Each structure stands twice: as C-alpha cells, then as structure tokens.
Amino acid sequence: MMQEVLRLQNLQKSFGSVRALKNASLTLKEGEVVALLGDNGAGKSTLIKAISGVFPIDRGDIYVRGEKVSIRSTREAMDLGIETIHQDTSLAPDLSIARNLFLGREPVNLKWLGVFAPLDLAKLRDAASALLKRVGISKKLDADALVSTLSGGERQSIAISRAMQFAAKVIILDEPTNNLGVEETHGVLRFVKEMREAGHSVLLITHNIHHVFEVADRIIVMRRGEIVAEQTVADTDLLTVESLITGADLSALMKRAQ
C-alpha cells in the first residue's frame, strides 16, 4: 500500500491580525503528486513556507512518516527530507551549476576547519556532472557553467535535480512553470512525472489548472486560509475545480447563461 509520507494537522498561522492559515490539514502519500490550488492570498504560500521551515507555525502538528516533528528552520526541513523549489529564487545566478547543486551541503576536505574548510572541488564537479548526466541534461550543460548563463527551464531542471539528488521524501514545487516557455514547461512537467516514478512525493503549487490535470493524482483547493476541497483528478473536471478555487458555482452560471 502507499505509505503516508507527510501529514499536516490543523496548522494555524497568523500575521498580526491576519489569519493566513486556519486549521489546514492534509496528507501526502509516497509517490503521489498533489496539486495545491487557490487564488492569490488563499494561504498556499503560507502553508508551504511553514512546511519548508521559512517560519514556524502557531499551532498544529506536522508528521513525517508517522513521526511528529517540529520544523524551525529551512535546514531542519531539508534534514527531514523536505526540499522546496521556490519560484525563480532557488539558485544563485553568479555561482556555477556545481556550486549551486551543493550550496549549503558542500563536500569539503579538512572538515574540522568548519566554514573555513576547503571545498572538495574534484568531488563537487564529479558529483555535479554525474547528476546532470543522470537527469539527461549533461550534453548541453557544463557543471562549471554559471547559472546566469542558463535559460529559465534549465534553471528549474537544475533546482529540481538538486531536490531529487538529496533523496528528498517530499518535494515542494512553488509555481515551477512560471515564466517558462511551452517546451520548457513540458520539460518541467516531465520531471514531475519522473519524480513520482522515482518514489518522491510532490506537492505542486500552480495557477495553471491544465498542468494539474496532466500530472497530478489529487487536487487540494485552498480559500481564505482553509482547505475547502480535496478530490482525486479522475473524479473531477476543470470547471468544478475552477468553481472551487473562486468559490462561485461556475457550472450553475454556465447553465444559466445557456
């Protein structure tokens, strides 16, 4: 049976008087792609930031593989196997691909030197090349190339392969296809399918409902800080989902228009 990987129970988060997250609960199973949908301000970003350790939650519980955990920093989230790929902000453009892949987890010699320890440059480059080869983009990309020379799609590929490399249990993709061309978008969606096949669980945040129907297994809709609906993709359709997001009954409106 598919095992539960991540469970959120009654998460709450307020910013001043604004209740950004009210009692949000959801579960994510192994090898499952779940799309998180909602309008701007629905609480999607707050939810994923809470899971990825950007800020602490006010109330509620987070379970990873059945074990209750507290996530107080991005580092702790990463150590628990939760990797987040933020829109446009996941890579440092002035660093090489290899350095980006291992940012924050650099292989070093003389470990006792702490932050002054020398990078193991050979290992860095070899591991990066091997990784690029594995994800099938080694032909085009050199591990020493600066990220600033890459296209948006290539950058997303790098960020996604970094998440996969660290054998993350949960990969959160925040608007991964924003600002991408048609072909690049398909590349990213293919990546999402590959992640599922490799056994990773994916939480996909997107505005594009068509993409959801292409890759997701389940849909979770948020509105005003709450989870208002949860459906399997097979059991729903575009119009229903759009109604859920906006809160208006679109199918009724359509009927009336006819």
Place this chain on the structure above:
Amino acid sequence: MVQQAGAVTAEDGAGRANAKSSLMRSPQFSSFVILVVLLVVFAVADGNFLSPLNISNMMAFLPELGIIALGMTLLLTAGEFDLSVGAVFALAPVVVMLLVQNAGVDIGVALLAGLLLCIAIGAINGVIVTKIGISSFLVTLSMLLIVRGAALYITQGFPLKSWDQPGFFVTLLAGSFNIGAFRFYTSLWWFIGLSLLAVYVLRYAKLGNWISAIGSNRNAAVARGVPADAVKIWLFILTSVLAGLAGMISAFRISAASPVAGTGYELEVIAMVVVGGTALTGGRGTILGTIVGALMLRAIRNGIVLVGVPGLAYNIFVGVIILAMLILHALLQKNAARS
C-alpha cells in the same frame, strides 16, 4: 572504453579553451591589462616613476588602503558595503593613543581595547543591517558620522602627540626593512598575508561559496540553510577590524594619530574594489581584482603627480580613469552575456 577516454579528453580540451577565454574576458584580467598600460605610460612619461624610492613610497601607502579593500571585497560580494571604514581608520588609533598617553594604559592593552571597539562598531553595523533590515548605505553612513564625530570630539580636533617609542607592536605593524635599494614596511607582509587568506576564503573555502551565494541571491542561500545574517555580521566586523588595523599601521608609520585621518577613504576603497571587477550589487567578487585595483589607484595617484598634473586636478583624472574602467567592465559584461 577507448571511445569513452577519447570523449573525455575532448571535453577536457573544450573546458580548457573555455577557461582561457573566460579568463581573458574576466574583469580582473582587463583591469590587469589597464594597470600594465598605466604603469608603462607613467614609466615612459617620468623616469623616476620606477625608481626604488618611488616604488618604496607607493608600497608604503598601498597596504593601508589595500587591507581595508580586502574586507570591503568580501562584504560587497555578500551584497553589502561599509561607508564607516575611513572614520574607523581614524578612531581606532586615536582611542589607542589616548589610552596610552592620557590614561597610562599599557600599549598592548590599549591595542586590545581598540580591537574590541572595532568589533563593536562592525557588529552594530551588521546587526542593524541584517536584523532591522535597513540598507547598509544608510546604516554605515550614520556610523561614519558617529565615529568621525567621536574621533573629533575626544581629541578636541587636534592630532595626538607623536608616538615615537619603538617597541614590539610598532615593529609588528609598521617596522621597515631594506631589500637592496628598496625600503619596505612590515605592513606589506600584512597585506600579502591577508590577501592570500582572502583569496583562499573566497575561492576555495565553504565560506566563500556562502558569501557569493548570499550576494547573488540571498533567498536561495537561506533556503539552502546558509546562515546569511551571521555571515554578513561577521563580514561587517571583519571590515571594521581591518579598517582599524590599517589605521594603527598608518598611525605608527607616521608617528601620529589624527582625528581626520582617512577622510574619504571609504569611497577610495570602494573604487579600488569595483575597478578590480567586484560587482557593487553583490555575488561576484575577486580578490585578485581588488589587488589590481588597489595598485592601480595607488599608481594613478602617484603617477599623475610625477607627470606634472596640478595638485588640484588629481581627482579629475582619478574620476575619469575609474569611470573608464567601469564602462569597460560593463561592456565586457554585455558581450559575455550576448555570446
């Protein structure tokens, strides 16, 4: 097997060719070429430019601004800068000398107090910039006024009596020695040693990767678990300490501590750093470039005096040359982006 080996060699060859052309296009390389051109022009224009006396003179001044420029390079690479360095350059020796001369404190203890003062100034800069989130321009501009004001007030505006007692610390910071016809100061060793350390940290250490990443995209670095605020605070502290060290070196060398010493150094240092190819916006820093930049500004200031430019016109030339350098860097950057 054989095929694979062949493929690897070909890749390596391409990599080397790439590395070569990227070196030629790199900002520190173009700065270096211009430095050489400037040196040749000055040497041809005035025979005394390369005389042992003049070179010794340049090398005496070079480390004082150069040492601050090393700290500023790391700070700029992390996306921040420090305008208070010139004022710290004055305050540190003024405080040390006051403690020694007026309070009868031992010179070693006084130097320690000066060091702690620099650490405190850097820490305050860093904490306000990172934790309260005010731009480093505004924070360090205010700090410049506070520190410079403090130096003027505690001395009542007068330079302190000369300090001419030789001793361990004077030798350590401002001792001099002769190599042939050249006279060098120990500060040159400080500059060389600190430069090597800075090159190591920025290019080869884990910390250097973090510094570049923070300046390039702070959010990305934080998302990977890099302690961006702590790194920045330590860099502010480092820059302040280096400014204080440079101030002590200068005060010992000329045997006097003036409350107005180092006025305008902050901009001169930032000019050295950006002329060398470090990006003012962070992410891209080069220590080699900064050394070239420091040599260049020193050579320009020295050379235009020798070739007979009127004293009051110095800054016109310095400004024009800096601007030309920056335009060149920008054009190279554009070309690199296009290709």
